[in-house]
Amino acid sequence: MTKPVVKFSNVTKEYSLFKKKSDQLLDILSFKRNNKSFLALQDISFEVDRGETIGIIGTNGSGKSTLSNLLAQVVPPSSGNINIEGETSLVAISAGLNNHLTGYENIELKCLMHGLSKSEIAKIAPDIIDFADIGEFIYQPIKNYSSGMKSRLGFAISVHIEPDILIVDEALSVGDSTFHQKCVDKFEEFKEQGKTIFFISHSLSQVKKISDRIIWVSYGKMKMFDTTAKVAKEYTAYINWFNELTKAEKKNHKKDMLATQFGKWTGYNNESTPQKGNVNREKPRVRSLIPAIFMMLLTLLSAASMFLDNPSQALLSKWNSLNLNSKEAQSESNVEEPAPPSGEIREEINQEGVSLGQLTLYEDRELSNQIEVISSFTNLYVHNLSGNSYEVEYQGDLFYTAKDELGLVDAKNLDSQLTLDELSNSFSSSFVQSYEYFFAFGSSTIDEVKSTLRGLTSERELPKGEVLLEYSNDHLAYLFDEEGSARAIHVYSIDLDSPVIEDIKTNSIAATDDKEIYYMKIDQYNVIIDTEENRMSFYPVRNEISS
Amino acid sequence: MTPALRIMKEQLINFPLILRLALFDIKGKYQMHYLGILWQIINPMIQVGVYWFVFGVGLRQGGAVGDTPFIVYLLLGIVPWFFISPSIVQGSNSIYSKVNLVSKMNFPVSVLPSITILGNAVNFAFMMMLLYIVLFAHGIYGGVSLIQLPYYLLCMLTFMYAFTLFSSTISAIIRDYQLLVQSVMRMLFFVTPIFWSMDSFPEKLQTVIKLNPFAYIVNGFRDTFLGSGWFYEDWRYMLYFWSITILVLLVGSILHENFKSKFVDYL
Numbered sequence: 001m002t003k004p005v006v007k008f009s010n011v012t013k014e015y016s017l018f019k020k021k022s023d024q025l026l027d028i029l030s031f032k033r034n035n036k037s038f039l040a041l042q043d044i045s046f047e048v049d050r051g052e053t054i055g056i057i058g059t060n061g062s063g064k065s066t067l068s069n070l071l072a073q074v075v076p077p078s079s080g081n082i083n084i085e086g087e088t089s090l091v092a093i094s095a096g097l098n099n100h101l102t103g104y105e106n107i108e109l110k111c112l113m114h115g116l117s118k119s120e121i122a123k124i125a126p127d128i129i130d131f132a133d134i135g136e137f138i139y140q141p142i143k144n145y146s147s148g149m150k151s152r153l154g155f156a157i158s159v160h161i162e163p164d165i166l167i168v169d170e171a172l173s174v175g176d177s178t179f180h181q182k183c184v185d186k187f188e189e190f191k192e193q194g195k196t197i198f199f200i201s202h203s204l205s206q207v208k209k210i211s212d213r214i215i216w217v218s219y220g221k222m223k224m225f226d227t228t229a230k231v232a233k234e235y236t237a238y239i240n241w242f243n244e245l246t247k248a249e250k251k252n253h254k255k256d257m258l259a260t261q262f263g264k265w266t267g268y269n270n271e272s273t274p275q276k277g278n279v280n281r282e283k284p285r286v287r288s289l290i291p292a293i294f295m296m297l298l299t300l301l302s303a304a305s306m307f308l309d310n311p312s313q314a315l316l317s318k319w320n321s322l323n324l325n326s327k328e329a330q331s332e333s334n335v336e337e338p339a340p341p342s343g344e345i346r347e348e349i350n351q352e353g354v355s356l357g358q359l360t361l362y363e364d365r366e367l368s369n370q371i372e373v374i375s376s377f378t379n380l381y382v383h384n385l386s387g388n389s390y391e392v393e394y395q396g397d398l399f400y401t402a403k404d405e406l407g408l409v410d411a412k413n414l415d416s417q418l419t420l421d422e423l424s425n426s427f428s429s430s431f432v433q434s435y436e437y438f439f440a441f442g443s444s445t446i447d448e449v450k451s452t453l454r455g456l457t458s459e460r461e462l463p464k465g466e467v468l469l470e471y472s473n474d475h476l477a478y479l480f481d482e483e484g485s486a487r488a489i490h491v492y493s494i495d496l497d498s499p500v501i502e503d504i505k506t507n508s509i510a511a512t513d514d515k516e517i518y519y520m521k522i523d524q525y526n527v528i529i530d531t532e533e534n535r536m537s538f539y540p541v542r543n544e545i546s547s
Numbered sequence: 548m549t550p551a552l553r554i555m556k557e558q559l560i561n562f563p564l565i566l567r568l569a570l571f572d573i574k575g576k577y578q579m580h581y582l583g584i585l586w587q588i589i590n591p592m593i594q595v596g597v598y599w600f601v602f603g604v605g606l607r608q609g610g611a612v613g614d615t616p617f618i619v620y621l622l623l624g625i626v627p628w629f630f631i632s633p634s635i636v637q638g639s640n641s642i643y644s645k646v647n648l649v650s651k652m653n654f655p656v657s658v659l660p661s662i663t664i665l666g667n668a669v670n671f672a673f674m675m676m677l678l679y680i681v682l683f684a685h686g687i688y689g690g691v692s693l694i695q696l697p698y699y700l701l702c703m704l705t706f707m708y709a710f711t712l713f714s715s716t717i718s719a720i721i722r723d724y725q726l727l728v729q730s731v732m733r734m735l736f737f738v739t740p741i742f743w744s745m746d747s748f749p750e751k752l753q754t755v756i757k758l759n760p761f762a763y764i765v766n767g768f769r770d771t772f773l774g775s776g777w778f779y780e781d782w783r784y785m786l787y788f789w790s791i792t793i794l795v796l797l798v799g800s801i802l803h804e805n806f807k808s809k810f811v812d813y814l
Contacts, residue, residue: 015812069811076808100575109571112564113654141578288550288801295794302787306754429776430746433613455747473749 003085004047005165005196006071011080013041013066039261040066042220044080048213051194053187055211055228057204057235062217068169068200086164089114091155103138103145103153104129114161124160131182132156152179159186166190167198184210204239208232219257346386352409353382353392354510356519356528358464359406361399365389371399373464376539377519377526382408385513407510407519418500418507418522423536426498427491431475438476439489442540446484479537489538496531504529550800551793554712557655565658569665576666587670588677591629598625602742612744615773619685623769624741626678630671631707631761632732638663638711639728642719646810656807660711664704682772692774699767699778706760706792713799719810739765763788 016037041063048054058064069075070082072090097106107128111121129138132153137145145153159166168183187197187210201207207214207228214231216224218238224231245253355378363369367389374380374394381393389400420439424432431438441449446467450456457472465482472492479488494501505511508518508529518529526539558565577583603617612620641659682689718725739761745753756762763784770776778785 075811098571098575100578101571102578105571105574109568112567112571115564118567288797291551292794292797292801295790295797298790299787299794302783302790303758305783306757306787307751433775434746473747 004083005050005085006046006048007081007083008047008070009045009081009083011041011044011070011077011082012039013063013070013075014039014078037262039220041070041217042261044217044222046215046222046225048196048198050196051191053191053197053199053210053212055207055214055231056198056200056217057202057207057214057231058217059202061219063220064200064202064217065169067215067217068167068198071165071167071198084165087114087162088165088167089158089161089163091158091166091168097142097150097154099143100141102141103132103134106142106153107157110157111161116161128153128156128160131160131186133179148176148179155183159190163195165196165198167200169200170202204232204235220261346384348384349382349390349408350384351382353380353390354378354407354409354519355380356405356407356510356512356517358466359401361392361394361401362389363399365391365400367400367402379409380406382406404512404514404517407512407517409510410508418503418520420522420525420538422500423504423522423527425500426495426536428475428493428495431491431493434474435491438471438474439538441478442486442489442538444486446478446480446486449478449486487539491536491538492534494529494534494536496534501529501531550804551797554657554800554803557657558661558708561655561658565661565665568658568662569669572662572666573669588673591626591670591674592677594629595622595625598742613746615687616685619682619687619773620744620769621742622678622681623772624739624765626671626674627703627765627768628736628739628741628761629674630667631703631764632736633670634664634667634707635710635714636729636732637667638707639714639718640725641711642715642810643722643725646719656810657712657803660708660715664707664711678772687772689772690774692771692777695767695771695778699764699771702767702788702792703764706764706788706795709792709796709799712803713795716799716803716806720806735759735761741765757784758787760788760791 014037044067056064056067066075068090070077071084072088073082073084074090098109101109104125107125108121111124116124132138132149132155134145134149134153137149142150142153155168166187187199190197197210199207199210211228213226214224214228214235215222216231216235224234242250242253355374355376357376359374359376359378360370361372361374363371365386378394383391383393383398385391385403388403390403390406392399392401392406424435427435438453441453444452446469449469453471455471455473456469458468458470460468460470462468462479466487467480467484468477468490469480470477475491475493477490477492478486479490481487504518504520504527505515508520510519511517516530516532518531520527520529521541524541526541528537528539529535530537573584573587577586580586582589599618599621603621611617638660641663642656645659645662646656714724714728718728738756739759740756745756745762745766748756757766767778770778
């Protein structure tokens with residue numbers, strides 16, 4: 001005997017019944033497994049060989065359609081094994097037809113779903129149209145079809161896609177006798193080609209006509225599987241017996257039979273029959289979760305890193321500051337021993353200097369007696385440096401001033417070719433697009449700026465009567481003098497890695513001794529670049545300060 | 548990784564199938580309309596018009612965003628959004644709505660979201676052409692940075708597929724999820740920088756806005772056409788986007804493979 005084409009072994013199909021929708025959810029999450037269930041099919045086993053035509057018969061609700069769906073592999077079994085050799089095709093009333101598409105498009109669509117190529121479809125389409133016999137309607141949307149046309153089309157498509165196993169589920173009940181005859185002829189043709197047909201119906205007369213053998217399903221169980229004649233006889237007897245019962249008896253019989261279908265299928269839990277899928281699923285599930293967990297960590301990490309301004313630099317600077325601290329601590333301890341009096345070590349400079357902001361001049365080297373404040377960008381002559389103070393000459397008198405507020409002029413660089421546009425390359429990316437707008441306020445008063453610009457984050461009074469308006473979201477601040485007119489625009493978050501910064505350094509007019517602050521002149525602005533604070537300050541050139 | 552790889556392979560193998568089924572989808576959708584496929588353009592144009600009027604002319608008084616005219620800025624955000632949003636909403640519903648059409652267990656169910664995405668991509672292609680006409684009219688040509696377009700398209704498609712695979716699986720089982728997706732997408736339209744610019748927010752809040760992966764795509768589109776940045780510049784953001792995409796894809800594939808055979812039972 002050859003290998004069976006269709007082999008069912010102990011197939012059970014169970015539908016869980018839920019009182020509430022939430023029970024279903026719990027079931028999915030496998031928190032709760034003791035739900036009531038309905039056994040649509042219980043323990044079905046049979047084998048079917050090539051070329052057989054099998055009728056499946058049973059009363060309403062006996063599980064015929066579940067069986068046909070299992071055969072067509074539309075639904076998976078709850079337990080047990082189904083082995084099917086070859087392609088199956090299910091013919092059910094209007095199964096898988098799109099109402100909005102025309103008949104012809106539906107043919108294409110359905111064939112595609114069954115994995116046919118375009119050329120194959122073009123080849124069989126005329127046959128299908130011919131078989132379905134719906135004439136001009138083939139180019140009309142399906143929704144205009146009569147139910148007979150629909151099922152004829154569905155049938156025609158299913159039989160023409162050359163399945164190895166054809167499953168016909170009550171589809172012939174809508175066709176008239178001529179179409180029915182056509183189908184029966186087609187079945188004969190199929191049989192001759194050695195194909196297997198399952199014919200599902202509750203009409204015994206139809207089943208009898210074409211089947212070799214009949215499966216009789218009753219309330220989810222396979223009652224009989226034998227030759228047509230034998231099953232037909234038994235089935236007729238059963239129907240007659242049932243019809244002779246009184247109404248109450250019929251009801252009781254149905255109730256009893258249905259009761260057997262409720263409850264949990266436990267038949268195989270204790271046996272070694274593997275419940276396919278369940279056993280070998282656990283392992284890969286755990287293993288496949290590992291990359292997911294890894295990706296989740298990576299996602300969280302990368303999200304967290306976005307909140308840091310610059311993680312690598314943040315780490316580096318932390319490291320550097322740690323190192324620096326220890327170095328400073330060392331140098332401090334070194335310094336303590338010699339403790340040179342600030343007056344003694346003196347470095348001759350003899351160079352032009354320039355004030356990089358408002359510069360305070362002191363009478364003494366210890367910078368304790370303040371004498372006068374001179375405005376930004378005033379030229380002085382620097383004699384020498386000792387400790388943290390310069391000795392400077394201003395308007396003929398000698399003064400002392402703090403080291404970090406004075407720039408030493410590099411005489412060769414008085415003419416700078418840089419423009420504001422070039423400097424803007426170093427601005428932060430969000431500011432670079434809008435800086436022209438903000439620079440337009442370079443000669444406004446404090447009230448004008450306040451009333452026009454939004455997003456003021458802080459307003460600070462500085463010691464020398466100046467006011468600083470900070471717009472930190474825009475990386476910007478305006479500096480106003482005591483009269484309330486704008487003196488400078490501070491641009492923060494300068495990109496110090498920008499190539500233009502190097503140009504600035506080499507083109508600067510003056511720089512502080514420690515090379516932290518640079519000063520340069522460009523068209524209309526005096527520019528101070530503070531590399532320590534990442535700040536670039538633009539002082540519009542005004543007549544009163546360009547001394 | 549294997550479930551995800553298997554599913555991606557399925558997409559590649561079945562690409563001709565996806566393509567043709569997507570075409571059927573579009574055909575079916577517009578069969579009953581006199582203007583047919585023209586609605587693919589008319590519909591979004593009306594919406595763009597409304598948003599441009601309300602947000603551009605009404606609220607912003609026609610002000611530009613930086614030096615970009617508002618209509619250009621809006622289009623660059625809304626064109627990808629009009630692709631993303633319906634794809635996500637319909638894609639999340641794709642398994643539920645099509646699984647009975649499939650009617651065969653060995654049909655690769657995982658291509659259903661792809662079909663929806665591809666179906667919407669046709670509309671997107673039309674909109675892109677329209678977008679480019681508007682850009683040209685405003686003298687914005689994109690320049691070199693246009694070569695990042697394939698990259699951002701890849702980002703968009705991968706994320707959309709990952710997300711719809713995940714959510715179509717969930718929503719086939721838990722129907723409430725579909726409503727959730729709809730609401731969230733409606734909300735995301737306002738939370739994603741589509742008709743407003745991120746620059747006006749404090750930096751920390753900007754970062755929070757950026758956590759939304761759609762913001763990455765929309766911002767990327769702007770960078771591509773306006774030439775305002777390269778995708779590798781903000782590598783941390785790039786890493787975040789791809790790790791969340793792959794995470795969603797992995798989880799989606801695991802769920803999908805687990806429930807693949809049971810979809811019919813849940814309908």
